[in-house]
Amino acid sequence: MAPMIYTLYGFAIFFFIFWCGMWLLHLIAIVYGKYRLHKKIIPEPTDEPYPGVSILKPLMGVDPHLVSNLETFFTLNYPMYEILFCIEDEKDPAIDVVNALIEKYPKVSTSVFVGGSLVGVNPKINNMNKAYEASSYDLILISDSGIRMKEDTLLDMVNHMTEKTGLIHQMPFTCDRNGFAATLEKIYFGTAQSRIYLCADFVRVNCHTGMSTLMRKAVLEEHGGLKTFGCYLAEDFFIAKCFIDRGWKIGISSHPALQNSGLCDVNSFQARLTRWAKLRLAMVPLVIIFEPLTECMVIGACAAWAFSLLFLWEPLVFYLVHILVWFLCDWILLSIVQNGTLPFNKFDFIIGWLFRECSAPYLFLLAVLDPTIKWRNRVFKLAWGGVAQELKPRIKC
Structure with missing residues (x-):
């Protein structure tokens, strides 16, 4: 007893x-x-220009919000960046959406990569690898199709990229939408997910999700490039782990990631x-x-x-x-x-x-x-x- x-x-x-x-x-x-989020960072005067950013946008299919989501990347308040659209299927209707936006914003540097490449089991990595290898700049931003950006979000992310920081990611959140499923998503990402995410960032533990991530291309290249992570489905976790193992800091930006997918129902969210x-x-x-x-x-x-x-x-x-x-x-x-x-x-x-x-x-x-x-x-x-x-x-x- x-x-x-x-x-x-x-x-x-x-x-x-x-x-x-x-x-x-x-x-x-x-x-x-309260301390970390939604802070306005005023850049200090410097003679060095802002580094260029290559934005990888993997796309598959068209949802009701895709046009408005993608358009926010054409109107970013940032001096030098390119958008590299990644589309696996040559018959994907997303190609027409992208071409229409390119025609509307001819001054924005853009490229479209169709077909992908087979470098692993991860469909997202396969879709992005060609664009990654053709990227022009030292900073890579991987951004999912359902993400909506504010004009100063990229500037905020780059401002957090200090000399010892190798990766900056946005904490997942959602745009304001109608319906119970949208309410459920906002509650989850603003409570249970945010609680763990903020605490992990505070104690410097890897809790990275890859829906919107800015990283140094040179570090990825040291590890063999983006294709190295094609064997994982949770490539975001292992990319962050790679940076940490190599002595780089990772952190969150002050702007949460605004998810705005056109597919918003309870079953899909729970899946x-x-x-x-x-x-x-x-x-x-x-x-x-x-x-x-x-x-x-x-x-x-x-x-x-x-x-x-x-x-x-x-x-x-x-x-x-x-x-x-x-x-x-x-x-x-x-x-x-x-x-x-x-x-x-x-x-x-x-x-x-x-x-x-x-x-x-x-x-x-x-x-x-x-x-x-x-x-x-x-x-x-x-x-x-x-x-x-x-x-x-x-x-x-």
């Missing part, structure tokens, strides 16, 4: 410490987010979250133990049991207070990341927040039970360490 009691108390102490750690993350994210969870499980196996405990409902239940055992507190009251305070912290953090009026009211936030928090453990369980990854019309299997293998690969002529 005694060993069983010691075991129970051991678990209770573990949950108590983990619960306290989660509140520390809340505090760091709120304070650091995306499940896919990301599968990638994390393959790259960092300990995620299977600790990630569920970072969710409000799970750690709250564990902490309620721990406090009832250690301090004889009423578990139900503790659990409800825990959820309420977590909810308030998330509202504060989301308001900081938004940096303005939210496009929904408090009632919509309550419904979206509860739906997100209650569905998160279920989505993680799905990721554990089915490790295969479906990406558009292709299926991949991951080995430990993140190396991917495509199941039933397409036949190349």
